[in-house]
Amino acid sequence: MSEEIRHEWPLFEVFVRAKRGLNHVHVGSLRAADHEMALHHARDLYTRRNEGVSIWVVRSDDVVSSGPADKDAFFAPSGDKVYRHPTYYAIPDSVPHI
């Protein structure tokens, strides 16, 4: 069993840029022996119909993410800072271009 698992290819996350001017967006994952193979597999798997012009692959092990439990610690502080939004400021309608 451990022998079989040792031969299992690692997991990679795949990001595709749909067209120039857009960010790379996460599209899914795949298994590959190394980064080069991951790129080729990503091309075959996620861009069979012109879905992209550029691909990133990242070892899933290398992704560090915030967890659902961290949600408040991470994101609650921005909730009460309404003054960061332009609509917080009352400007008379008569003032143009603002």
Next chain:
Amino acid sequence: MSDLAAPSAGERVFAETIAKDQRVEPRDWMPDGYRKTMIRQIAQHAHSEIIGMQPEGAWITRAPTLRRKAILLAKVQDEAGHGLYLYSAAETLGADRGDLTRRLIEGRQKYSSIFNYPTPTFADVGVIGWLVDGAAICNQVPLCRSSFGPYARAMIRICKEESFHQRQGYELLMTMMRGTPEQRAMVQEATNRWWWPSLMMFGPPDADSPNSAQSMAWKIKRHSNDELRQRFVDMSVPQAEALGVTLPDPELRWNAERGQHDFGEIDWVEFKKVIAGGGPLNEQRIAHRRRADEEGAWVREAAAAHAAKQAAAAHAAKQAAANQAAANTAAARPAAAERAAGRAEGRA
């Protein structure tokens, strides 16, 4: 969870997420039953796509024209892709791809029973596109709103591609129907073969579908088996008419009162037999998948060994460069010390 009066924070968030029609994401708390159901359903779906390559794959070398061969290759490649999108979704829940394949090969997980039927003529390729992929679309479109995020997202990609599958099949059949009487007969015979198994793809009748209620409550499923089956029948009737074939059900007729078609009783004994492994090709399908896995093992191992070797070489090169840099620094140090000593002497 032992205290029924006070659900955990996780349970509360999960219930709220479902109630608000939002998506559950992989790292969220979820009931064990939900996780197990999702893994089972996604794996079963992935296995169906992978096994589903076989009935049509058998015709790639025998496609009548280069155009049909290219189309069929693209379609079968899509099925492989769909299987991989789904294995990817299953892995977000902690399932392991290699382990899922082993479960399929060992008969511990199932796949759609439709793929246990044979494809004796090229018309079967067309009918699979029209009816089997048509039924799959009926099933899958509502799954794009399934409550588990990665599954719903995989289904969106899959549904976009399924439409090509159904249309190429229908177009193939239209072409054959414009051909010789023999070709038209082939289309009719293939339709006769696949109609009832296609209706079985929606699963047992609602009254006999034990997991349905829970899956509906969790919003994994959005419509009942019978509802989707009815929708498929209503969609297929005008398509059959346009094609000029007869659907093999003497009881099939429009019911103006219901605004839907009535249709005959499905042979559920056959359905259960095929699911239990007694279909025409169950053994061959699994034997083929097992052979592909075993014959590909050395390639996977060689690729892993090559990758390990490359990584070790890259690591060694990096190490050597670091050692060289350290040696250069060390070599430069005595000279610097000498210069410093010289300056000191000069001052003396």
